Amino acid sequence: xxxxxxxxxxxxxxxxxxxxxxxxxxxxxxxxxxxxxxxxxxxxxxxxxxxxxxxxxxxxxxxxxxxxxxxxxxxxxxxxxxxxxxxxxxxxxxxxxxxxxxxxxxxxxxxxxxxxxxxxxxxxxxxxxxxxxxxxxxxxxxxxxxxxxxxxxxxxxxxxxxxxxxxxxxxxxxxxxxxxxxxxxxxxxxxxxxxxxxxxxxxxxxxxxxxxxxxxxxxxxxxxxxxxxxxxxxxxxxxxxxxxxxxxxxxxxxxxxxxxxxxxxxxxxxxxxxxxxxxxxxxxxxxxxxxxxxxxxxxxxxxxxxxxxxxxxxxxxxxxxxxxxxxxxxxxxxxxxxxxxxxxxxxxxxxxxxxxxxxxxxxxxxxxxxxxxxxxxxxxxxxxxxxxxxxxxxxxxxxxxxxxxxxxxxxxxxxxxxxxxxxxxxxxxxxxxxxxxxxxxxxxxxxxxxxxxxxxxxxxxxxxxxxxxxxxxxxxxxxxxxxxxxxxxxxxxxxxxxxxxxxxxxxxxxxxxxxxxxxxxxxxxxxxxxxxxxxxxxxxxxxxxxxxxxxxxxxxxxxxxxxxxxxxxxxxxxxxxxxxxxxxxxxxxxxxxxxxxxxxxxxxxxxxxxxxxxxxxxxxxxxxxxxxxxxxxxxxxxxxxxxxxxxxxxxxxxxxxxxxxxx
Amino acid sequence: xxxxxxxxxxxxxxxxxxxxxxxxxxxxxxxxxxxxxxxxxxxxxxxxxxxxxxxxxxxxxxxxxxxxxxxxxxxxxxxxxxxxxxxxxxxxxxxxxxxxxxxxxxxxxxxxxxxxxxxxxxxxxxxxxxxxxxxxxxxxxxxxxxxxxxxxxxxxxxxxxxxxxxxxxxxxxxxxxxxxxxxxxxxx
Numbered sequence: 001x002x003x004x005x006x007x008x009x010x011x012x013x014x015x016x017x018x019x020x021x022x023x024x025x026x027x028x029x030x031x032x033x034x035x036x037x038x039x040x041x042x043x044x045x046x047x048x049x050x051x052x053x054x055x056x057x058x059x060x061x062x063x064x065x066x067x068x069x070x071x072x073x074x075x076x077x078x079x080x081x082x083x084x085x086x087x088x089x090x091x092x093x094x095x096x097x098x099x100x101x102x103x104x105x106x107x108x109x110x111x112x113x114x115x116x117x118x119x120x121x122x123x124x125x126x127x128x129x130x131x132x133x134x135x136x137x138x139x140x141x142x143x144x145x146x147x148x149x150x151x152x153x154x155x156x157x158x159x160x161x162x163x164x165x166x167x168x169x170x171x172x173x174x175x176x177x178x179x180x181x182x183x184x185x186x187x188x189x190x191x192x193x194x195x196x197x198x199x200x201x202x203x204x205x206x207x208x209x210x211x212x213x214x215x216x217x218x219x220x221x222x223x224x225x226x227x228x229x230x231x232x233x234x235x236x237x238x239x240x241x242x243x244x245x246x247x248x249x250x251x252x253x254x255x256x257x258x259x260x261x262x263x264x265x266x267x268x269x270x271x272x273x274x275x276x277x278x279x280x281x282x283x284x285x286x287x288x289x290x291x292x293x294x295x296x297x298x299x300x301x302x303x304x305x306x307x308x309x310x311x312x313x314x315x316x317x318x319x320x321x322x323x324x325x326x327x328x329x330x331x332x333x334x335x336x337x338x339x340x341x342x343x344x345x346x347x348x349x350x351x352x353x354x355x356x357x358x359x360x361x362x363x364x365x366x367x368x369x370x371x372x373x374x375x376x377x378x379x380x381x382x383x384x385x386x387x388x389x390x391x392x393x394x395x396x397x398x399x400x401x402x403x404x405x406x407x408x409x410x411x412x413x414x415x416x417x418x419x420x421x422x423x424x425x426x427x428x429x430x431x432x433x434x435x436x437x438x439x440x441x442x443x444x445x446x447x448x449x450x451x452x453x454x455x456x457x458x459x460x461x462x463x464x465x466x467x468x469x470x471x472x473x474x475x476x477x478x479x480x481x482x483x484x485x486x487x488x489x490x491x492x493x494x495x496x497x498x499x500x501x502x503x504x505x506x507x508x509x510x511x512x513x514x515x516x517x518x519x520x521x522x523x524x525x526x527x528x529x530x531x532x533x534x535x536x537x538x539x540x541x542x543x544x545x546x547x548x549x550x551x552x553x554x555x556x557x558x559x560x561x562x563x564x565x566x567x568x569x570x571x572x573x574x575x576x577x578x579x580x581x582x583x584x585x586x587x588x589x590x591x592x593x594x595x596x597x598x599x600x601x602x603x604x605x606x607x608x609x610x611x612x613x614x615x616x617x618x619x620x621x622x623x624x625x626x627x628x629x630x631x632x633x634x635x636x637x638x639x640x641x642x643x644x645x646x647x648x649x650x651x652x653x654x655x656x657x658x659x660x661x662x663x
Numbered sequence: 664x665x666x667x668x669x670x671x672x673x674x675x676x677x678x679x680x681x682x683x684x685x686x687x688x689x690x691x692x693x694x695x696x697x698x699x700x701x702x703x704x705x706x707x708x709x710x711x712x713x714x715x716x717x718x719x720x721x722x723x724x725x726x727x728x729x730x731x732x733x734x735x736x737x738x739x740x741x742x743x744x745x746x747x748x749x750x751x752x753x754x755x756x757x758x759x760x761x762x763x764x765x766x767x768x769x770x771x772x773x774x775x776x777x778x779x780x781x782x783x784x785x786x787x788x789x790x791x792x793x794x795x796x797x798x799x800x801x802x803x804x805x806x807x808x809x810x811x812x813x814x815x816x817x818x819x820x821x822x823x824x825x826x827x828x829x830x831x832x833x834x835x836x837x838x839x840x841x842x843x844x845x846x847x848x849x850x851x
Contacts, residue, residue: 106838443840450837458712461812464793465714465722 002262002273005170005211012214012239018261020254022391023246024426026181026347028220033304033311034184038192040315041328043090043117047319048100048358049075051111054150055157056082063113067094070124072295075113078145084158085148087295088124089317092117103343103360107353115319126293137164137207140290144203147289148296148361153250153279154348156362159286162276163207170274171260172210174201174283176217176224177243177250180345183365185300186280188313190217190224193284194231200283201238203290208276213238214259215280220245247347248424252277254393266420281364301359303329305368307336316359323355325366335370342367346374347425380433388427388437394420398427402437405444410451413444421445554654562647566640702731709749713741714792715814717766722792730754740766741813772813772828774806780825787817787826 011017052058059076060083063069069088076085092115100112129135129143145160153175174197178186190197201213215232217225219242232238243249243258253264255277262273270277281299288294297318304311309330316325322341333339342349343357345365359366388398397416404413421441428437706727713723718738720726730736736750737759744761751758761768776787776796783801795811798804806817818826831837 102835104835104838105840106833106835108833108835108838110835439840446839450839453837454711457809458710458812460810461712461714461793462707462723464795464810465712466724468792468794469722 003260005274008171008260009212012241012259015242017241017243017258020249020257020393021395022393022426023248023254024391024429025245026247026429028245029182029304030184030187030220032182032306033302033313034187036310036312038188038300038313038315041324043119043121043317044320044324045117046095046321047089047092047115047117047317048321048356049086049089049113049115049319050100050102050358050360051076051086051113053086053156053318053360053362054084055155056080056084056150058111059083059085061097061113063094063097065094065097068092069094069115070122072126072297073124074146074148074295081161082158084150084160085146085295086113086318087148087297088115089297089319090115090117091120091122101354101357103352103357103363105350107357112358128293129290132203132290133206140203140207143293144286144289147285147294149282149285149289150296150361151279152281152285152296152299152361152364154344154362154364156360159278159282162278163204165208165271165276167271168274169208169210169271169276170212171276172201172204172208172213173255173259173275173277174213174215174280175250175252175255175277176215176221176228176280177255178221179218179245179247179250180347180365181247182304182367183302183345184304185302185313185364187221187224188302189284189300190221190280191227194224194227196287197228197280197283198231198238199291200285200287201232203286204278204283205237210276211237215240216243216255216259217241218243218245218249247426248393248422251393251422251424253422266417296361299359299361299363301325301363302365303368304365305342306370306373307332307334307368316363318361319358321356321358322352322366325359326355326368331368335372336368337371340369340371340374342369342374347429348423375434377436378434379436382433382435385432387430387432391426391430393424393426394422396421398437401444402435402440405440408444408447410444410448414448418444418448554651558647558651558654561650562644565643565646568643703727705753706730706750709742709746709753710739711742711746711812713812713814715741715812715816716792717741719765735759735762737762738765740768743768771831772815773808773811773831774813774815774817775808775827775829776804776806777825777827778803778805780823782823784822786820786822790816790820792816 051061057080060079061075062077063073063075069075069092071088071091073088074085075088076083078085094113095116096114098112098114099109100114101107102110102112104110129140132140132143141160141164144163145158149159151157151159151162176186176190178184201215205213213235215228215238217228217240219225225240225242229240232240241259243255248254249258252270256262256264256270256273256275260273260275262275264270264273264275285296285299289296298315299318300313301316302311302313303325308326309332311329314325314328322343326341339355341352341355343352343363343366344350346367346369349365349367382399382402384399386399388402389396392398394417400416401413401418401421404410404416405418418441421438423438423441425438428435428439431437703724704727707724710723710727716722717740718726718729720729726734726738730750736754736756737747739746740761744758747761748758774787774796781798781803783798783803785798785800785804787804788796788798792814793810793812795807796804796817797807813828813831815828818828
């Protein structure tokens with residue numbers, strides 16, 4: 001039975017809190033870096049902005065290589081509720097969009113936009129939303145999403161999703177615990193920017209409408225407590241809660257337990273018990289986004305460890321390579337046999353694989369310890385002391401999880417609630433055998449996750465395979481049915497009208513004959529070609545006619561060519577006085593008229609002018625000139641025949657080409 | 664008289680009971696009829712669904728049916744030892760090592776079509792058991808990587824050998840925390 005709101009408030013009024021099971025008390029080492037104010041360093045020459053820096057999906061890239069960008073300009077666009085855009089941390093030119101070593105334990109390359117800064121740091125136009133209280137909530141949420149804000153405490157969950165819950169919220173908890181040793185970025189931020197953090201809380205209050213706001217700070221940060229108490233003095237609904245220092249009090253589920261004694265169910269979310277939690281850094285970023293329109297392009301990063309000359313906190317542009325920070329804070333290699341840079345704290349952080357790893361939105365600390373500061377990995381056998389079980393904040397059985405994870409008995413590990421492990425590292429911290437327990441859990445978790453993915457994929461493949469089989473069978477059936485129907489129709493037609501088949505065969509034979517005839521005509525009687533269509537029409541059916549039409553039009557063309565050639569030949573052969581007549585003759589010939597008609601045609605077809613000439617001289621001249629004329633005619637006919645033969649040859653070639661080519 | 668009456672009542676009572684149970688069982692057999700062999704379904708769930716046919720059966724389901732009918736459980740190279748172990752657990756037999764006659768266990772791969780060499784013959788599309796290849800006649804084809812099971816069946820039919828089987832690349836979400844494999848780079 002979870003505690004009611006009133007019970008919790010009553011207990012908080014008495015300055016009492018609950019506790020979570022387990023927990024450890026590692027050396028804090030926070031004074032290394034929390035003594036100096038946050039500094040602002042030079043802008044790095046090259047920035048590597050990872051496209052996906054949060055839990056969810058990456059946005060769509062909207063810039064190109066070579067493009068000049070201004071500080072704060074969006075580089076990706078949110079196309080999905082779980083996509084959060086990224087922005088240019090400074091003005092400059094985009095030099096590459098490629099895979100670059102990522103801020104991930106694996107160091108595997110991820111899609112990254114590389115920007116070469118122009119050192120001008122010129123802002124793009126910003127759109128603040130100062131009267132957010134009068135704006136619809138969706139507008140404010142959009143502004144938060146467009147500013148690229150995702151949880152800055154560690155997991156990087158998109159803030160706009162966390163700020164629009166479907167359930168009622170009793171408590172909005174602002175997490176300023178920062179329980180991990182060494183890290184002081186939130187501490188310094190609270191001390192120096194308590195006012196702006198409160199402004200961010202105001203925005204969240206407006207969005208979530210919780211009954212009460214709890215600002216939780218560990219009692220090892222008195223300055224931060226004071227600063228926030230002052231900042232929140234005017235609002236009765238805001239309460240700064242001082243939480244005893246214990247690791248991992250800053251874990252989401254643990255802090256909820258400490259403040260409200262409510263337990264978040266396994267696989268559940270804090271909102272299931274009426275709680276929403278945000279990190280102080282996120283509140284600061286929200287205030288930046290709403291009141292000045294600035295997107296999330298920089299964050300406070302602690303650079304600490306004994307291998308750092310003068311540790312401290314720094315406003316770091318997202319995308320700055322780790323090397324840039326180390327140069328600023330003077331990394332000294334004397335304490336380290338092998339360079340070891342840890343991103344995050346000593347309990348939950350990971351060693352980076354290269355000094356070009358960029359700072360991302362969730363990077364809160366760069367720890368560069370000497371070899372003496374961090375224990376060597378000197379794993380020995382488990383002695384079953386069960387110290388791990390005593391300190392587990394999630395009340396799990398780390399020993400059992402260890403056995404099953406190591407033996408790859410993944411289902412048994414799941415039976416022991418492997419996925420409720422928050423990977424805080426308390427068990428590994430107390431282990432006398434120095435077993436890197438969390439590492440084994442992480443391996444087991446990733447194996448299970450991938451196995452589930454494989455399972456999903458194979459299920460999908462099965463469905464696709466079965467659908468395909470069904471489709472192929474259906475297609476085959478349709479085909480068979482079609483064939484059957486066609487066969488039936490054929491059989492039916494044969495039965496009902498036996499003659500048609502015979503008729504068709506007869507018609508086909510007739511067509512073939514007609515074709516043969518027409519080709520014979522083309523071969524042997526080119527002169528009569530012009531008459532072929534007519535003859536065909538009278539003798540053959542329409543189909544045969546169509547086939548000959550092609551050849552007849554072809555013949556006409558050839559005839560025209562022959563005419564032209566004959567004309568030319570005639571012009572060469574015939575002498576001037578009888579040029580007119582011969583010309584006419586040549587024309588007649590090419591018109592495919594008979595030889596016998598020629599004489600008459602000369603007279604009949606001659607033009608009026610020629611007629612006048614001939615009627616005047618014909619009677620007198622004809623007897624004397626007949627012989628000469630006949631010789632000329634012969635010559636001319638030979639020339640015409642040669643031209644015709646040529647034309648025929650061309651026609652034949654063209655006909656064969658046409659036959660070969662399907663129309 | 665009373666004795667025969669008692670015997671009769673007993674017989675009648677037993678007979679009635681038998682009739683009632685018979686009816687109930689008969690009804691249950693009809694009402695709660697199992698659609699298909701659940702064992703085949705269970706085996707099919709374990710098999711990797713690559714539909715590659717390396718086991719000698721046309722797909723995973725037919726092999727699942729064959730196993731249910733007593734075939735060996737070590738004929739599935741894509742599933743490898745993990746699948747054999749699970750099948751052994753399910754079937755209550757001793758796990759065996761993979762039958763080499765059906766191939767070796769290999770790393771995960773997906774098909775990739777070198778698109779400028781593709782002539783658009785659609786032969787790979789017909790070969791793909793899970794419809795993971797997209798394309799049309801005389802048009803370039805491409806593989807939907809997310810749907811490809813890496814079964815290899817499209818490689819042989821390709822007349823221009825433009826299909827490669829590429830190993831699946833690791834990224835941060837598919838990484839298995841094999842932290843020792845990280846190359847340490849000199850810093851400073």
